[in-house]
Amino acid sequence: MDDAPSLRTSALTAEASPLMPEPALAALRGDPYRRPQVDHCLVRGLREWLEDGVGAAARELPPGSPPVRIDRHSGRGPSSSHPQARLDVPRARGALLGALFRQLVATGRIDDPIADAVEALAAGGDEGEALLDLLRCLTPAQRASVRREVTAAARRMVGQWGPVPSSWRPRTRDRVAIPLCGGRVVLSDTLDLVLGTAPVDRRSVCIVNLSPGADPESERQDRHFAGLLETLRSGAPPFRLATYRLMSGELEREDVTDEMLFSSVRRVIRVAAEQCGPGRSEATAA
Amino acid sequence: MTRPEHPCMPADRLCRSTDVPQSISAWSTTPVAEELTAALIAPRGYPVLTEADRGELRTRLLWCLERRADLLGEALTRITPFALRQRFFGRAVTPFRWSPWTARRTIGIAAVRVCTTGALYAPADAVATVVAEMAGRGGPPGSLGTWLSRAAAPVVALVRAEATTWASNLLSAVDWSRPGLRPVIGAPDRWWCSPTMPRVAIRGRVDLSVTSAGNGNPRGPRAVLTVFEGCPSPASRVELGLAPLVSALTGPLEDVPVRAAGWWPAAGRLLTFPVGPSLLADAADAVAQALGPPCPPVPVPPAPVMRPV
Numbered sequence: 001m002d003d004a005p006s007l008r009t010s011a012l013t014a015e016a017s018p019l020m021p022e023p024a025l026a027a028l029r030g031d032p033y034r035r036p037q038v039d040h041c042l043v044r045g046l047r048e049w050l051e052d053g054v055g056a057a058a059r060e061l062p063p064g065s066p067p068v069r070i071d072r073h074s075g076r077g078p079s080s081s082h083p084q085a086r087l088d089v090p091r092a093r094g095a096l097l098g099a100l101f102r103q104l105v106a107t108g109r110i111d112d113p114i115a116d117a118v119e120a121l122a123a124g125g126d127e128g129e130a131l132l133d134l135l136r137c138l139t140p141a142q143r144a145s146v147r148r149e150v151t152a153a154a155r156r157m158v159g160q161w162g163p164v165p166s167s168w169r170p171r172t173r174d175r176v177a178i179p180l181c182g183g184r185v186v187l188s189d190t191l192d193l194v195l196g197t198a199p200v201d202r203r204s205v206c207i208v209n210l211s212p213g214a215d216p217e218s219e220r221q222d223r224h225f226a227g228l229l230e231t232l233r234s235g236a237p238p239f240r241l242a243t244y245r246l247m248s249g250e251l252e253r254e255d256v257t258d259e260m261l262f263s264s265v266r267r268v269i270r271v272a273a274e275q276c277g278p279g280r281s282e283a284t285a286a
Numbered sequence: 287m288t289r290p291e292h293p294c295m296p297a298d299r300l301c302r303s304t305d306v307p308q309s310i311s312a313w314s315t316t317p318v319a320e321e322l323t324a325a326l327i328a329p330r331g332y333p334v335l336t337e338a339d340r341g342e343l344r345t346r347l348l349w350c351l352e353r354r355a356d357l358l359g360e361a362l363t364r365i366t367p368f369a370l371r372q373r374f375f376g377r378a379v380t381p382f383r384w385s386p387w388t389a390r391r392t393i394g395i396a397a398v399r400v401c402t403t404g405a406l407y408a409p410a411d412a413v414a415t416v417v418a419e420m421a422g423r424g425g426p427p428g429s430l431g432t433w434l435s436r437a438a439a440p441v442v443a444l445v446r447a448e449a450t451t452w453a454s455n456l457l458s459a460v461d462w463s464r465p466g467l468r469p470v471i472g473a474p475d476r477w478w479c480s481p482t483m484p485r486v487a488i489r490g491r492v493d494l495s496v497t498s499a500g501n502g503n504p505r506g507p508r509a510v511l512t513v514f515e516g517c518p519s520p521a522s523r524v525e526l527g528l529a530p531l532v533s534a535l536t537g538p539l540e541d542v543p544v545r546a547a548g549w550w551p552a553a554g555r556l557l558t559f560p561v562g563p564s565l566l567a568d569a570a571d572a573v574a575q576a577l578g579p580p581c582p583p584v585p586v587p588p589a590p591v592m593r594p595v
Contacts, residue, residue, distance in 0.1 A: 102443070171451040179555070183517065
């Protein structure tokens with residue numbers, strides 16, 4: 001893009017964001033001395049609770065039916081259906097910024113926000129191509145608007161995040177798939193950023209979700225769902241969950257409590273009952 | 287805090303001390319890694335593969351492949367775990383091409399080697415080194431090095447991101463410091479081509495091969511580990527049997543692993559199977575089914591007639 005300035009981490013890390021007075025990484029790390037110990041009984045209890053609750057719903061499934069996949073968008077009704085079902089400008093913008101965030105974490109730099117994001121989406125397969133097709137169909141004014149917004153958000157992102165230290169073990173788009181009831185129900189999610197080593201005695205993992213919009217309630221549920229899945233996968237809850245709003249640059253964070261995990265389990269069981277019941281939609285079956 | 291709804295949920299979790307420091311960069315062995323490593327190096331059990339089992343397996347596989355000769359085209363048919371899984375679930379096998387997703391394993395394996403030798407500490411640093419080296423070295427047309435050297439910088443960044451995640455998952459899954467553990471990370475693929483049907487090739491690929499020395503035995507039994515995406519499926523057992531099957535068909539009996547393990551980091555699940563006649567026969571059947579409909583049983587030669595002297 002001719003009007004996109006080159007963004008170098010070294011040139012922009014000194015910029016302070018008015019929306020985030022402390023650097024993002026320091027906010028995520030918190031005080032390592034105060035992280036809770038891992039409670040293995042809690043994890044076993046959560047899994048058994050889920051197996052019992054989801055198992056009751058899964059018994060409704062006809063024999064031989066494909067597994068029911070429950071993700072962060074499940075159970076939110078038709079108004080907020082699965083984003084893969086719709087292609088719109090906010091989603092394309094979110095995908096561009098998501099690719100830039102990933103590049104920033106992996107390499108510590110963004111050279112040309114629009115060109116870099118377009119290259120990354122093009123390498124991302126059919127979904128990325130569909131989003132690029134959508135962007136190509138926009139009017140020149142709409143394209144200019146997207147370009148402006150993405151460039152501004154990328155500049156802010158570089159200033160807030162800077163290079164993530166490799167010793168923090170950053171992993172991006174870490175996929176989680178937890179089979180329940182012998183694989184008849186699968187809880188799945190993609191963790192946008194995971195920081196920290198696998199836990200031994202104390203909780204040591206922090207998870208960051210990227211959000212293209214600003215719906216605090218959905219973001220909170222998404223965070224808790226991600227925390228639950230990480231707990232089930234690794235056998236220990238994360239110590240902190242966060243949501244980074246790509247467009248505004250806000251970072252919402254909270255320490256993981258047992259009640260968060262309990263509420264997420266209740267929600268999963270409720271959604272499983274909806275998805276596995278007699279009126280289940282075919283779209284939920286993977 | 288409210289009382290949990292499930293009776294299995296303990297209520298005494300509030301007694302926690304918070305005085306022990308924990309760095310986010312700590313590198314230590316997790317309970318999951320201890321469990322997985324222990325499963326890999328557990329003492330050899332039964333069943334044990336014999337030379338007679340191996341001969342029977344080869345006969346069975348050749349018989350099935352010959353029955354399918356007319357179904358095969360001129361092109362080489364590669365049987366891989368991915369192909370088995372696709373056929374198991376009735377999906378078409380798409381042609382291979384390099385992408386951040388398909389490149390992650392090759393780069394991740396090289397990065398894990400770098401980290402376990404102690405040359406670099408963090409997977410992201412190791413991946414960056416490996417990618418730079420591969421791209422600089424290039425290679426023949428179609429190779430990963432050539433693709434990397436021509437890929438745009440944002441695509442290479444995606445490759446690094448995917449490979450870092452992959453390598454981190456394998457690094458944190460194994461207790462690399464266990465005494466006596468002899469890991470071989472990402473040994474070259476082994477192939478078996480039928481002597482009568484050279485258009486069919488079976489690939490044996492493992493991500494980690496482990497032997498454990500102990501009790502005066504410098505080289506204990508070998509176990510192999512493969513890292514998979516997603517969560518285990520009904521096809522997982524035969525997928526895991528493919529690499530031992532190729533070992534059994536190509537090498538000496540001592541080279542056949544005694545245990546085949548699969549690790550699904552996305553699910554935090556480990557599956558292990560002892561390698562014996564049953565597992566290998568099922569894997570051979572899966573190979574045959576991937577090529578066509580079920581074939582008739584191998585004809586049994588008539589038993590010799592015992593004549594009275």
